[in-house]
Amino acid sequence: MDYWKSGKFPYIGLVGDFDWQERFGITDSLEGFRDHYRVNVEFPWAKDIADKARNLTVSQPVFPNLAESFLVTSGVQESLKHAFEVFQDEREQLFRSAQENLDYALRHIVPPIDFGRLLLPPNLRDYSDEVSPAEVLDFVEGEAIPMYLVPRGRTAIRLIHAETRSERRAILGDRYTTIIDDCADVLEACEHKIIRSEVEFAVEALEAMRAGYNRTAQGMLTVLLDSIVGSFYPGKEKRTITNRKKEHDPPELLLEMSIRESLVWLPIWNAHEAFWPYKGDPVPHYYSRHASVHAVSRKQFNKRNCVQALMLVTSLLGYANHLACSLD
Structure with missing residues (x-):
């Protein structure tokens, strides 16, 4: 899937409008170019023309024919030709000097911009040398595990680099406690009044997990996820978000989203994979919103699926908080 077709990049505008000359400290260099041009090109050229003009002896003859006219004016033509040759040489030298100064500025003055880092979610920006935005997008396209805000970077890297779903689920179990802590930090930072009620329910489910009631928490988080998506x-x-047909590509609604939105919504879409008990679909062992609602069982309700549901809710609430604050 080509996420770049839409041309939407959430970090465009992050730097903002500014005066490039001043920002990159090349104003002085450009002034130097102009001084060089005036001293070495304009002044010598003008002086050369003036000297040659003084040496010309041109009266006001009556030209009997074009041949005589050409002979009289040939000296002026030669002077102008020589002057323009000097000007061209000086111009080429100036441009070479300008290019060398600009190359130096780009290498030593302008700070390098790591666009890959800017496109990563906040929890992964310190790991731009280990994972690319394309790898993160590829991961969330196929998993119901969010990468926006949670989990912490090191855990996220382990999940992305895991080769199988079984390995990823093992990581969820191994990092169960730290993932809860990561979600608690994000929820604590969700202060906008518009999501206050949802955050309270999420925190209550999180505390239930800490107390060992992960099944209760998974039921609460699944219902809460439904409420927030609605x-x-x-x-x-x-229905586009909550009706993920197996073996189907993401719908147009998701393809048109920015990178940040994709990191939030693709895992939620994957969590809504089709599940029809009356058709004989087996209860999946990985987290499934539909199985959690329509097939309550020990196979579906477990610690790994619970912490996965917590991550989905936390990531979505963190995104909602950011969006609401930016619109104030």
């Missing part, structure tokens, strides 16, 4: 997409579009 707040974002109250109409027919909700």
Whole structure:
């Protein structure tokens, strides 16, 4: 899937408008170029023309024919030709000097911009040398594990580099406690009033997990996820998010999203993989919203699936908080 077709990049505008000459400290260099041009090109050229003009003896003859006219004016032509040759040489030298100064500025003055780092979510920006934005997008396209805000960078790197779903689930179990802590930090930072109620329920589920009631928490988090998704997409579009058919590519709604939005919504879409008990679909061992609601069982309700549901809710609430704060 080509995530770049939409041309939407959430970090465009991060730097903002500014005066490039001043920002990169090359104003002085450009002034130097202009001084060099005036001293070494304009002044010598003008002086050369003036000297040659003084040496010319041109009266006001009556030209009997074009041949005589050409002979009289040939001296002026030669002077102008020589002057323009000097000007061309000086111009080429100036441009070479300007290019050398600009190359130096780009190498030594302008700070390098790591665009890959800017495109990564905040929890992964310190790991731009270990993972690329394309790898993160590829991961969330196929998993119901979010990468936006949670989990912490080192855990996220382990999950992305794991080769199988079994390995990823093992990591979820191994990092169960630290992932809860990561989610607690993000939820604590969600201060906007518009999501206050949802954050309270998420924190209550999180505390239930810490107390050992992960099944209770998974039920709460699954219902809460439904509620928040419905707040974002109250109409027919909700079915686009909550109706993930097996072996189908993401819908156009998701393809048109920015990178940040994709990191939030693709895992939620994957968590809504089709599950039809009456068709004989087996209960999956990995987290499934539909199985959690329609097939309550020990196979579906477990610590790994619970912490996965917590991550989905936390990532979505963190995104909602950021969006609401930016619109204030």
